[in-house]
Amino acid sequence: MDWCQKNIARVVADLKTNAQTGLSSAEARARLSIHGQNKLLEAKRESRVVKFLKHFTEFIVIVLIGAAIIAGILGEWVDALAIMAIVVMNGMIGFVQDEKAEAVLEALKRLSAPSAKALRDGNLAAIEASGLAPGDIIVLEAGDSVPADCRIIEAHWFKIDESTLTGESHPINKDTVAVESVMPLADRTNMAYLGTHVVYGRARAAVVATGMSTEMGKIAKLLSEAKTEPTPLQKRLDEFGKKLVYAAGFICAVIFVLGILRGGSTLDMFLTAVSLAVAAIPEGLPAVVTITLALGVQRMVWRHALIKKLPSVETLGSASVIASDKTGTLTQNQMTVRRIFLASGEVIGVAGAGYSLEGGFHKGSAGVAPNENPGLLLILKAGALCNASELKDNGNNGMTVLGDPTEGALLVAGRKAGVKREDLLNGLEFVLEIPFDAGRKMMTSVYKDSNGFYHSFTKGAPERIVPLCSSVFKDDSPRTITRKDADAAMKANAEFSSSAQRVLALACRSSSGPFAAEDGGDSPSPLEKDLTFLGLMGMSDPPREEVFVAVEKARAAGITPIMITGDHLLTAVAIAKELDIFRDGKGGDRALTGEELDMMSEAEFMEKLPRIKVYARVNPEHKLKIVRAWKKRGDVIAMTGDGVNDAPALKEADIGVAMGITGSDVTKEASDMVLTDDNFASIVAAVEEGRNIFGNIRKAVHFLLSCNIGEILVLLIASIAGMPLPLLPVQILWTNLVTDGLPAIGLAMEGVEPGVMDRPPRDPSEGIVGRPLLIVMTLQGAFIAFCTLFVFAAQLYWFKGTLIKAQTMAFTVLVFCQKFHVFNCRSALTSVFKLGVFSNKMLNWAVFTIFASQLLLIHIPALQAIFKVVPLSFRDWAIVFAASSMPLALMEIVKLINERPRKGID
Structure with a gap:
């Protein structure tokens, strides 16, 4: 029998205490030795060193570190230092962003009341809350924080605010009457729980549970057990990095074997293979992704969303379900x-x-x-x-x-x-x-x-x-x-x-x-x-005006909004109907209470899950069950919450969203995102930004990989044809880290594309690069390689130029080809002239900076020695610009001819 079902006499007897005098000091000490101190276990925190090093555990980053080590062993110190610099910069950006958003909180500890008024040896005394034991008789008054789970044995117009625990928005009237059956926490009117607050009246209560045995302790335990999985973006990048490395390794092995069979020296062929590896791996990709996410975080701040962990930004773009609390998020929290x-x-x-x-x-x-x-x-x-x-x-x-x-x-x-x-x-x-x-x-x-x-x-x-x-x-x-x-x-x-x-x-x-x-x-x-x-x-409590539009926008985007609340079922359904979250009709939506959820089998719940749009009178275990069920279906779920009872579900969800104004410290700690205005509409705005960020990352990957494919094909075709190497490792590194990296960051500044919220959510298993995009990138990379090799061969064999002059021109054509090509990547379907040539100022400045840097690199003697280049004449520059503009001109013609969308390219 639960404590709420027992009458006062039975409670006092079972606790072996005295309602008038409380425990003796000796008995309290004895019970403390059995039950332990009235404290919640503190969550273990990672040190800053561990947090920083976590940014170097992604597969592609490990590969880059390996490449830097190999370059150092071969004596290519410039290459090695350049790669390590970009890797460290990437880690620093991610670490600083995490530190900004995550204050080191001890939220669970703070919720424990520091002191309590308890009867000891017949006298009322103020003691440390940590010293309370089951059986202690305590006095609670307006303004007190409840120091442990208690059964009320005397009450005078007593009200408690339990919103942090149950989500109930109104203060609860408390009494001493035993309830007939085990009720949800919000309906146990004779109980007072740790971490809740007395707002009115006075009471006397018997402590029935302390520390981790309290309801708050159970939530702390659930929170520690909730799993944090890699985000969809982290999974996709890891998978993508592995495929890239395997492909690069295969190509390098083929070139190495072909070279040896044709009589080349082992060292020369190994260096050629290393050059190909450098060309194949987009060294700037981790930094570009990190910077793109960081820029997205900054934009989200203006849309009232604070992101705590960078990868969570993009995960929002995959969200297919938004499970929202009612009070204050969907409604104004103002009666x-x-x-x-x-x-x-x-x-x-x-x-x-x-x-x-x-x-x-x-x-x-x-x-x-x-x-x-x-x-x-x-x-x-x-x-x-x-x-x-x-x-x-x-x-x-x-x-x-x-x-x-x-x-x-x-x-x-x-x-x-x-x-x-x-x-x-x-x-x-x-x-x-x-x-x-x-x-x-x-x-x-x-x-x-x-x-x-x-x-x-x-x-x-x-x-x-x-x-x-x-x-x-x-x-x-x-x-x-x-x-x-x-x-x-x-x-x-x-x-x-x-x-x-x-x-x-x-x-x-x-x-x-x-x-x-x-x-x-x-x-x-x-x-x-x-x-x-x-x-x-x-x-x-009326709905927020902006939520009506936000729900409609979410539905249009293929996102299922559902309501999870501690409030009564009738109230929840009425608000859900008003907001169009709940729809009546044959085969329409269903509403469920926590008690009804308990009676369902897992199979029955999974079958009915898509139709259940409102959950009422739920506890923390119910919320976890709902989140896990949606994840089991393969959906990406964003879950909102403000009370401590929401924290485990927030941590379990793909995106945990805490309320910045009304949210407890615990929920903010467990969440991935904090809403600074506690508004459902801000979640939908963040989803839109998340989709845009993924689109921009895909554009950056499109640009970087098509450029790298071009570099690979230049070296591969030259090696097979028995030509000298058109590009040197240091030149490839300059191209990958600097001249490719800056425009890719410029692509991260692209605005939201029209219709981004008219598409269904992406499948979480969908890769960054689909087959249609891979075909387009390969063809574009092949054309870049053709332009580069044509100029290299013409200079070397037609104009009878020196090898270093031919390599200089090939190097410059490659760089400039890629800079013209970046405008192709702004949209796979729309002409850059329709988008506005000057609409992305960051991208334009990046391209201008690279053009200027390449010019200086070619004509400054000190840089010529590092990059092994020679000055070019006016005629040479004319050839370079003519050849380099071809990729942009070709794609503009293609876009003009075929304006129909191609699924999977954009």
């Missing part, structure tokens, strides 16, 4: 009065949302002036006076609520009509308040006016308030209540509730003398009888 039922039978609509003062009152399409409607004005005054909360002006016509969100909604509704609580209190003297209680389900405030009259205002559950009323406010004055009046009120209550609105009834009473105010326990106080019924207020 708002939506409709008012007056005792006269009128239903008044209230415009506006959240705590903004914008909006008025209407009946159908006609506006309603509160000053001309006494019944409306009176119920708004009652809502402002039967209230323990305050409004604080935060500028921009918006308000901040200090206190209960429901009471804040009543105050905002009043302010829309010009009713200010402060103005009302100027002519009244506060007498007493009977706070809201879970048993009574009502609250009453009493005031005395300047004439000595007493006025009480009561709000609460309609089923409790209406039977206490002897009159209704109708036709501008109280009238005796009839059965018809009561039935109309309860019918309106049912209608409001069916729309997932929280409904409060309001009533008042006036007297020329003081009211009898003795406490009636769970029953109404005498002053809460013979009330005048004023009406009902229906309120809800």
